[in-house]
Amino acid sequence: MLKIDNLHVEVDGKKILKGLSLTVEPGQVHAVMGPNGAGKSTLGNVLAGRDGFEVIEGSIEFLGQDLLTMGPDERAIAGLFLAFQYPVAIPGVNNAYFLRTALNAQRVARGEPELDAMGFLKMAREQAGALEMDDKLLQRAVNDGFSGGEKKRNEILQMAMLQPRLAVLDETDSGLDIDALRIVSEGVNRLRDAQRSMIVITHYQRLLDHIVPDLVHVLADGRIVASGDKSLALKLEQEGYAWLREADLSEQTRMAS
């Protein structure tokens, strides 16, 4: 599904990712954790193709294609989806119109027929209902005046409608209360299947109680320094990241000597 190899990324001339490698197989859910400034969001942005994130070394292969040569829209059409940490408000652009345009752009690119307004609205209302999201939000401008929780639900609604092959959830839990966290997580879990993969970027173990990952990675100083099953997340929750730095340091010391 996804193969990231030795990825080095600079932002404004500053190195953020320093040799990150990660392989995600179909159907797997990977959690990426790590301290502030480790490069977690950079990973999400590089995958989605945001400007300003310059790949200076390494490669990303997605479903057999070279992801780095593709624009953000081509990546979406290939089946990649980024749930934004900070979803963007777009005054004047109707949420339902935006989502239908996106969905139909993807359908047309895949050679499928466009969905008409009625068919789309029926589907969108069902999905919004499952996320306990007021369907009036469909008729508002995209994320404009939405609460933090409404924005995150709107992200998951888009994901549910677009049915990506790989979803990257960038701190989807931030700003959510306990109930909203449960509802959003259930929405994500409904989308889990043998063909769809997910990368869940988070600071907190509590999200992983709801979305149980197959693998947990710790991202520190621009690369993955530890990987394990979900017990790794529990250890991080209890002990913080300090033990990793010590382990990392001792490893570097050993290598130097």
Place this chain on the structure above:
Amino acid sequence: MSALLDKLLSHSSTGGTGAVVQQMRQAAQKSVLQYGLPTIADERWKYTSLKLLERREYSKLGAVDKATVIRSAENIIGDSPSAGLVVFAGGHCLLSQAPEWARSLVDVLSDDPEAAEQLLSADELVQAGSSDGFIWLNLARAADGLIIDIPPGVRVEQPLHIVYLDEDNLAWQLRHHWKIAAGSSLTIVEHLCCTGAGLGNIYRSIDLESDSELNWLTMQQAGNEFALLQHNHLLQQQSSSCRQWNLDLGARLSRQETRVSLTEKQANYHYGGLLLGQQRQHRDQQVLVMHDAADCSSRQNYRSVLAGHARGVVNTAARVAAGADGSDVQQNTASMLLSNTAEMDAKPELEIHADEVVASHGATIGQLDEEALFYLRSRGIDQGFAKQMLIAGFVNKIVTGISDAKLAAYAQAQVQQQLEHLL
């Protein structure tokens, strides 16, 4: 005398045979010669140069084939519902299925000289303080115009459509007088569709009596060589309401100056303006609202999108007179520049002499939001269409404000067409 004024005076007609009208025309011509045409040294004209117009040659007004012109105009308004159609071509006012309350200025001048005298002398008074040569030139040389006189208590349900058509490099002055009597209402939709390197000079005098209502949509979609200069003067009485939407989409040069006098209490004037510019197009909108009575409200909302080397000017001004307590004034101008070479001048002005007033103004100038563009693209929408969506979203505030849903949809389609050219 400037070369341009020389050309304009030699090319335009002087309709009206009554002695008083002739005197007025001559007096107006004296004023033109006295003041000359405005230059960038005049504060209200400082952003709009007439050099381009000076270099051009203009043809004399001639006859037009009425049937052909009306047919073209019908194609433009399509199947929009209508209370009547008025077409201006070659400086002539042509009426088709026009209601009895609408007549051409030429007809009024010949059939009802006294009424014509009254209308024009009222203008003369209003204009007395003006040193703008184009206003005087219009009075001196207006070839025709549209006179609307709605009697009291008449609510006209369907819009009256006015279409301006010309293909040549004609220079014309047109003069409109629209009066809506107490308790009446009217919707006017103007389509400015002239092509060719012509010059239009339109003056509108609008009287809204108490409790009357005017909904007025102008779609300026003239060709890329046309130049259009407009002056509007509105007088609003008690509890009258004017809602104006001005979609300034075409023409090489368009400039409009609107002066609104809210003379009695509880009158309101709401203005929504949209400027789209590309290449070397020039747009200049000047609106002055005078709150002369208590409890009146005014809104001035602008959205501008400029590409290429286009230049936009928006001067929103409001003056609240002493004693005009309870005035409610809001001005907002938001502009988007799509290139490094486009230029926008936004100038909000508030002058307040009353104590109890709610007033606000704001002006922003920005670019296409890169974050929003990335967001749309990350969902699979290609860059070109994503940009179009963002710009449409930006200007939607004005278009969706049009109170009649059918007109709003019509206007939206016209704007969408122009947006496609912009990118």
